[in-house]
Amino acid sequence: MTDPGSARAGSHFDEQNRSVEDAEDVGSDKDLPGGVTEEPVIVDVADVEPELADPAVVAERVAPTRAIDTAVGADLLEMRDVTMRFGGLVALDSVSFSIRRGEILGLIGPNGAGKTTCFNAMTGVYRPSDGQVVFDGEPLGKLKRNQITRRGIARTFQNIRLFSEMTALENVVVGTDARHRTSVPGATFRTPRHRREEHDAIERAMALLEFVGVGARATEKARNLPYGDQRRLEIARALATEPKLLCLDEPAAGFNPAEKAALMDLIRKIRADGYTVLLIEHDMRLVMGVTDRIVVLEFGKKIAEGQPAEIRENPAVIAAYLGVPDDATA
Amino acid sequence: MHRRSMRAALVLVAAATLTLAACGDKSAGGSGSGSESSSAATSGASGSSSSSAAPAGGDLAINPLVQIDIDGNEVEASTGTDAVSPAGDGSATCDGVSVAMAGALTGPNAALGLNILYGMQTALKEHNDANANCQVEIKQFDTEGDPQKATQVAPQIVSDASVIGLLGPAFSGETKATGTIFSQAGLLSLTASATNPDLTANGWTNFFRGLANDAVQGPAVAKYLTGSAGFSTVCVVKDNSDYGVGLAETITEGLGDAADPSCAADVKTGDKDFSATVQLIAGAEPDAIFYAGYYAEAAPFVAQLREGGVEAAFVSADGTNDPQFVDQAGSAAEGAYLSCPCGPAPEEFAATYESEHGQVPGVYSVEGYDLMTIILSGIDSGITDRAGLVEYVKNYQGQGLAREYQWDDNGELSSSLIWMYEVG
Amino acid sequence: MSSLLSVGALADGSWLAVPAISFNIEALGDRFWSLTIEGLAYGSIYALVAVGYTLVYGVLRLINFAHSEIFMLGMFGQYAVLMLLGFSPSGNAYAEGAVMTIVYLGIAMIGGMLISGGAAVGLERVAYRPLRKRNAPSLVFLITAIGASFVIQEFVHFVLPALTDGELGGVNAQQPIRLVEQKEQFTIFGASVTNVTLIIIGSALVLALATDMFVNRTKFGRGIRAVAQDPTTATLMGISRERIIMLTFLIGGVLAGAAALLYTLRVPNGIIYSGGFILGIKAFCAAVLGGIGNLRGALLGGLILGVMENYGQILFGTAWRDVVAFALLILILMFRPTGILGETLGRARA
């Protein structure tokens, strides 16, 4: 059984191959016959950069270096009546909410409620059919996806989409590249700026890997990393773009409780470092435990917004998301 | 379940095939113009170079018609009976001398190269059989007709100390690319088929052409067409090869006003469908069509011309002068005029050639034989070095099977004559 | 109008000679209908071959680069059948009467279809199935297809003559066996319509309709579409993907075989080992033009390509025919990045 879309290694035959179910097959080309599978290599980070042994140094390096205009608590991103239609299907129906700087906002709702669509609208994957996404005071409008990332929105993917043939470190460095300016001429002739940026990139990338806890696997190919490390690596890669807003799409999917707890710590640590976080998650314990506020979507509409405690009690949310016994509506 | 139906279909077809095959051989019915009486195949360029399939197109063959000079006037053909024999007097002595042959021996252009090579081998056999003390060797070098490959082959030829003369290269393109190499090495480069006129204008003192070039063939044929044949409008069609482009240019120039520019057309080597060109020509209603190119395109072209209702005479040159042309075009080839700087093969030579190589002589086989004979006679005269051989050829004068050979200062034949053949 | 290409005047001191291409619009106008009919005939051959590319692409996302060789084998197949029937190669057309001619043509076509269909299925088995088992990336499929293309061509070039005592294959084109002599039947708008054109367009139309019906109406056709649209779900419905793939190759091959006969009617001298290559590329262009993976797109693309390049070669000169074809392809893809009809056979989901 071959899914054509799983042919990643030389994927000249691109996106249209990739269908929803193929996402599950990301790893299926791993064991090409004759392919050399590399030995897992553990790098002692302290061996490469001794100062990274100190968590404070790590946190400092990871922290965003740019000044952020918005004051803590002010609106960083605003969804203004965003509607999204695909053919006849209305995926988002006039959704409005805002994310405030410095908070962890949870976005929840049943599968297919429009959370990911919402995400895609924010990161420029889709353009809203109606309404506006305003980020840091500016509407995203017709910005390209890479420009939006440079404006300061970064995301992870529900189905891990790492650059699987690159090492963990290289993956993160691709993220840092978003902030760098050398292009082909600089790189070809190794100008001083290029060297400086490369130095910075590696330094920061190592710190980021250490920060999310994948430092020891820096030189291993992303596809060879254990699942949990891949998830954390995605977060590191997104953080590498120095976002003002970090969007996490179901980062705990497939985690066991211990891993979930560690992830909660990590999310808090990220916020403490100066980032704003938007979290889409199914796991209620995690969402309730880590978020400051929660927005609930259902069937493309916002049905509730508030603090975790309020949401937990909200009857509409209970009905829609947590499910009601048959007799309740019958 | 489709497997079963497929099997059924197979059985059905097999049965049908058997039944129909039993009905016996079909014969080609007369199409339009009935084929005329047979004529003996004694033509120079006659014979199949590769296929042993049944002779086609009725009994059509390419027969020599007339020999003409650059003005299109008829010239008495030399009889060829007094031709110099490669055997010499049988008393030659030499040692470790070899002659190189460079041309396409593999690939799509191999047929031409092999014609020359086989002609050379026929001459060599006669020589070596007669001269026990002078066993000359032919060294084959395959250029595939590709200029870059030729530049790789040429140094190999030059650096082989035993090679004192070269017959080739076969095509004009590769000759252009390698001319300097041979000229610098002072190695005799005697071509039996490269007809681009520019080749002798490079100041190479080692280069000799064993046949008339396109600058002769073009005007000669053109004058013949407007003169003896009496055509007043001619459409010149050319392919995109070096050869076709060059030939078309000289023909058009020679035809002067007779060349109708409105139906001058280009085709590509490899094309098999010429309907647009046929329509263009049908609209122009010319007396004749001159095609500058090779038989692989000429055959379908002439067939489609006839089907398209164009009855004008079809004229082409040495590239088309191949039995394959007649085989593939069938009755449509009938009456076509084919010029060639190559001479017809005398019967005796043709018989020897066929017995040795399993096929009748093709275009330039005779030239291969004649030119090899010249080199061998040089070797027999005691020449063992390259410079000597160049000098020998420069001063050579003698009769060959095809014509008399004598060269001017540029390396062109002193008297360049063209043969006209007719398919009939 | 006189010279199709003229060099811009090399004025004194100006070193840059600029080529100017002139248009022969007059000729296009004069012969518009005959060009259209001729183009349609040619286009229907492209269309039939294009179906093979498009179906395989729709189901496997694979450019079957060797499909042109399948077509070429079809030409030899029908030729061999004619020889078995007792015809010997000749430049002249056989006069057998209309009924018998049609019978012979039918048998020859079936012969070509069998050879091509069989070769296509064999190719799939030998070359592609092992790769699918190994989950190879698409470029690997492409390179394998190129390798297979070389092998088939060289087989006909060198091995086949040895096997058939020089009757088939080799460096030269086969001497034609011509069953139909081209004759004008009637005229439309002053354009003559020949029997060959009629046979080509007629057969192609029947085959195209039959294929369209097969894919859109029958159970097997539904299977093909299902695998193209969603292979995983198709498997869950109890469809054997392997069998569908085989069927797809078979249909493509069979149509290529039919196209091979039609092509040799039109171009009797085209039966040569290298004779499939350019036509294959054109047919692939046609498939992409219509929207690769889309059956009707391939048919439409073939016709458009045939007609447009026929106009183009009159407009700009015969030497520009292929340039017109490729330029048209590039232009259309600029404005419709997935071809004229898009990829409906394939996964049309967002």
Add this chain to the structure above:
Amino acid sequence: MSTPVKQTSATPLGRPHAGVGDRFRLWWNAQSRPAQWAFGVPFILFIALVPILNIPVLTTVGTNFGAVMAQFGMIALIAIGLNVVVGQAGLLDLGYVGFYAVGAYTVALLTSPDSPWNQTGEGNWLSQDWAWLAVLPVAVCITAISGLLLGSPTLRLRGDYLAIVTLGFGEIVRLLADNLGEITGGGRGLSQVAYPQLGQTEANPGGLFSAGNVAGRINSGVWWFWLSLVLIMVVLLFVGNLERSRVGRAWVAIREDEDAAEIMGVPTFKFKLWAFTIGAAIGGLSGALYAGQVQFVTPTNFNVINSVLFLCAVVLGGQGNKLGVILGAFIIVYLPNFFLGRTDLFGIPINGNEIANYRYLFFGLALMVLMIFRPQGLLPARQKLLTYGRQLYVAARRTAKRQHGDAGTGDQHGTTGAEEVSR
């Protein structure tokens, strides 16, 4: 749209052996720069000397080995350029020969006396002595521009559509060369193209690079090979610099997952265009070499088959691996020449020309077999994408060594997230 994804942290199934190549790579990476030079320079010197060492069996019989190596040098350049496009950026280009043609024709048009645009000779600005060298950068620039022109409208297309459009472009270039006869000479080609004028002597009036230089073992082919070797090294240096930079990482990211790359802030279109342009420029460079060496260009040398062969060189050698594609180029060029004119092989008498006839049959079979058993090519890609990554690789190797020394701690993968996060 929600899809469950791969399951939780699992232990890698066993630990396979690292191949010889990987061991070599690890070892190589661990060497200091001077040590690398100490090994590398003699090796390159050896390669450079191969055509004049006259190694039995290796040296071709029917063709001149030096000239074959010269062609290898050109195709190797092509392969490196195409590797940037196909191997690194993952853009399938079936019309790469078009760029080769543009490069060759630029040189020919500007320096051949047959061309109406000839700039050499009396009263023109190109001096005969420097013509080739002066035109070389022009050819590279023009080819780069042609890459840009082709790329900017077409790179929005994806996958197969890009493939067929590039194929069309390659054919259009060849057909233009063929049809614009007044300028390009059409099928007659352009002859007497300029070449580097160096080392003219009495015996060698054309200089070292003239086709006429066939005296001795060091003939013009060898000189051209050396020249292309130098150019290959320069190009490798630049391409290597690019690979180990933001640009190379962007290419690999685009190849792996274009959308993810875009979302990570990679201007994908811009970098795809760069890949195309750089690839084109390298192809043009090779074309300029070709024009200079053969001194004669005709359209037939630039047909689709050659495009396909170039692609084969890349895939055969191992796309994404620079040394691999050079090896692929060697195989593509060398094998057809190997049998030509050979009458015996290891003492066994053979008819080389007869075998050479079947070269494409064998070539096709070899391609099919290789793709089935080694789809990643002879030398699979192991790109390094970081400029200052060396210390890391060294550190990794140190730890790896330590691990091997102490088997007990070797199996610490699959540690839980909690442990690692808290470390």
Add this chain to the structure above:
Amino acid sequence: MPLLEIKDMTVGYGRIEALHGISLSVESGELVTLIGANGAGKTTTMRAISGVRPLTRGSIMFDGQDITRMKAHLRVLAGIVQAPEGRGVFPGMTVQENLDMGHYARKFANKAEYQATLDHVFELFPRLKERRAQMGGTMSGGEQQMVAIGRALMARPRLLLLDEPSMGLAPMIIQQIFRIVSEINATGTTILLVEQNAQQALSRSDRAYILETGEVVKSGPGPELLADPAIKEAYLGVA
């Protein structure tokens, strides 16, 4: 003997294991639910049962027959039919064609049997009858889900696998779908259901398995699990 019995099933994607040896069984006539978070391995389980994913270890028995190595399309003939996650409606086919895909592998004895089956499906989903000629791709999520289930029923399954039928549907439609699922089960079709909507699923199923990170962590009768506080907290978000 259970209709479906899975023993120690391990499924991996390359080097990463998705299921670490799960065992479960479904008795004839039962409605069994598999509950788990995203990424817990539910869909992988379903795919393995349908034969789309090969097992690296373990076995699957169906109706006493070992089908571990049986090809996917033969399992459909044996009676295992799935309405896949994300519905898998063929977008370029009409509703009728989609339904007909359901009995692709299976032959009906006669036209009447086919008609009866079709009528049964239309009875369950009257809406599909109205929309027979509509293209699958243009339908709403709920309608697509109906097509998916109806299509599976056309194969007359002995074991119906439903993968997240409630995904992305409005509550009212979810209710409707679940009601129909119960109805189908009531007419004698054994059902293995995968759900995230634990409340609905557990309350309707005979038994349930809780799947976490590729392992079965708990199992028992549906209502019993619904009352389990740990389950409540983890899957219902209610402490």
